[in-house]
Amino acid sequence: MNLQSIPLDWYLLLAAALFTIGVVGVVTRRNAIIIFMAIEMMLNSVNLVFVSLAQFMGDIAGQVFVLFVMAIAAGEAAIGLAIVLALFRNKRTVYVDEVNVLKW
Amino acid sequence: MSLQVALFLLFGIGAIATAIGTITRRNPVAAAVNLIAHFFMLAGLYLTLEAQFLAVLQILVYAGAIMVLVVFVIMLLNLGDEERLREQFTVRKVLGVVIAAILLLQLGVLFNARPTGAQTLLPRAAALGTAESVGQALFTQYLFPFEAISLLLLTALVGAVILAKRKVE
Numbered sequence: 001m002n003l004q005s006i007p008l009d010w011y012l013l014l015a016a017a018l019f020t021i022g023v024v025g026v027v028t029r030r031n032a033i034i035i036f037m038a039i040e041m042m043l044n045s046v047n048l049v050f051v052s053l054a055q056f057m058g059d060i061a062g063q064v065f066v067l068f069v070m071a072i073a074a075g076e077a078a079i080g081l082a083i084v085l086a087l088f089r090n091k092r093t094v095y096v097d098e099v100n101v102l103k104w
Numbered sequence: 105m106s107l108q109v110a111l112f113l114l115f116g117i118g119a120i121a122t123a124i125g126t127i128t129r130r131n132p133v134a135a136a137v138n139l140i141a142h143f144f145m146l147a148g149l150y151l152t153l154e155a156q157f158l159a160v161l162q163i164l165v166y167a168g169a170i171m172v173l174v175v176f177v178i179m180l181l182n183l184g185d186e187e188r189l190r191e192q193f194t195v196r197k198v199l200g201v202v203i204a205a206i207l208l209l210q211l212g213v214l215f216n217a218r219p220t221g222a223q224t225l226l227p228r229a230a231a232l233g234t235a236e237s238v239g240q241a242l243f244t245q246y247l248f249p250f251e252a253i254s255l256l257l258l259t260a261l262v263g264a265v266i267l268a269k270r271k272v273e
Contacts, residue, residue, distance in 0.1 A: 006112050006152065006225070009215065013224050014116050016211035018123055020204045024196075025127030027200035033132050033178060040170065041123055044146055047162075055153045055229045060241040063233070066158055067242065070165050073252045075171045075260030081177045082267035088181050089270075 011052035018045035032084050032094045036077075043073050108180035115129065115148035132178045136171060143167045172249060 018041060025038025047066045054062025088094055125138035143166040150159035207218060231237060242250055 006108055010116070011149070011153070011213040013212065014119070016208055016215060017120055019211065020208040021120070021123040021127060023207055024204045026203055027203070028197045029127060031132060032182070033126065033174065033181075034129075034135050036134060037174065040126055040166070041126065041139065041142065044143070044166070047158075048146060048149060049141065049155050049160055049257070051150055051155050055132065055155060055225055055232065057158075058226045058231055058232065060226065060237055063158055063238050064241050064246050067238070067255055068163065068249060071257060074165060074170060075257055077173055078260050078264040079267070081173055082264040084177060085268045086178070092180060096213070102227060 002057070008052060008056045012049060015045045015052070018042075029095050031094045032087065032096050033081075036084070037078050037094065039080075040073060040077070043069055043076075090097040111152050113150070115145045115152065119145035119149065133175070136175050136178060139174075140167050140171050143171070153210055154230040155235070155252050156230075157235040157238050 014051055020036045022042035022045060025041065026035050029038065037043055047069055050062040050066045050069070052099050054060065054066075087099065093099065117150035123140045126135045126142060127136040129138060143162060145168075147159040147162040150156075150162060204256055226232070
């Protein structure tokens, strides 16, 4: 099956829309875990740009970099969730607006 | 409408719908389920791009490993629904959406400004997406970044254990 009829711009615009939804999630939500999930979503939209450009330009580097982004996302997931756990243990909350000790 | 356009629309609209679902659900578990569906939609999009290896990895790594970790932490914290936002937060919410809309506009302009390349998928795209071709590049040209990533994962592992463990007397 040869999938040839979808232009590259559609993928790029879809990735831009997904990234923007992720940004909205980060700036409007208060729950640290949901903010974390929105960040994962933004990383994934960038992955989509990498893969589509790799496939349309015929360069394997894009796909290799998606692998690296996935590895970084896994590390970020472990560290981020550990921070949320530590935060909950100390403050009894995961709402970022209630964590304001460093706020001037 | 051809099959490929239909598949793209199915996965694309599905991806946007589940993304919006993720950031609007008040219950963290419902948001996590939406995000898992979102990752499956992205895997489908990778398949329409003929990147089979990455589609499988997307499901294995994201839906399989990362989301299990997220759901596990949600269960551990025993969170309920997020309570209604206070009045001051609606201003911030509107501002956030406006700024994001500007960002979307900028990204659209940026993507339009790129030099026009191929507008159809290359005939050899399917051969490019196999585990063989990705692995070939990963273990020759990108060997050093690959090894560096393993060091980064080790650091993340140690850091996560130190951050999450209880204080030992």
